[in-house]
Amino acid sequence: MMYSEKEIWSILEEVEDPEIPIINVVEMGIVRGVKINEENVEVTITPTYSGCPAMKTIEDDIAEILREKKIGNFHIKTVLSPAWTTDWMTDVAKEKLRSTGIAPPEQTSGDKGLLMGKVRDVSCPRCRSKNTQLISQFGTTACKALYKCNDCLDPFDYFKCI
């Protein structure tokens, strides 16, 4: 193998999240493990949310970059359990989300309720106000909901894909 495990991790950092391109799949916590076996490289990934149409794209993008780096023999393993949680997102990733005006997921549990149509407290990524309201279950993509801040009056996306 011409690469070390550490080098493979940095190669994977070049793969951006299809939903939020400024965050890579490693920062997102999607890549769970890299293992160099005798005969192949095994990359373990966990989808952020199983309903996310982006998941197939992530797998394809990872395969593409590994091929580009001449790692011919690899296996991408999708692990659904334990399920991805926002705790796996790095703080850098959450900060990047906020800087683009997208509210990061608030907490781990309970957010599934939003997908089911329940409204929850979401803080504005600009002024951090909790005085916000849900405008639409769907924002710029299916994985985001559209909110409006009642203090700075700006609409913003809330990343609900967990």
Ligand SMILES: [Zn+2]
């Ligand atoms: Zn605000």
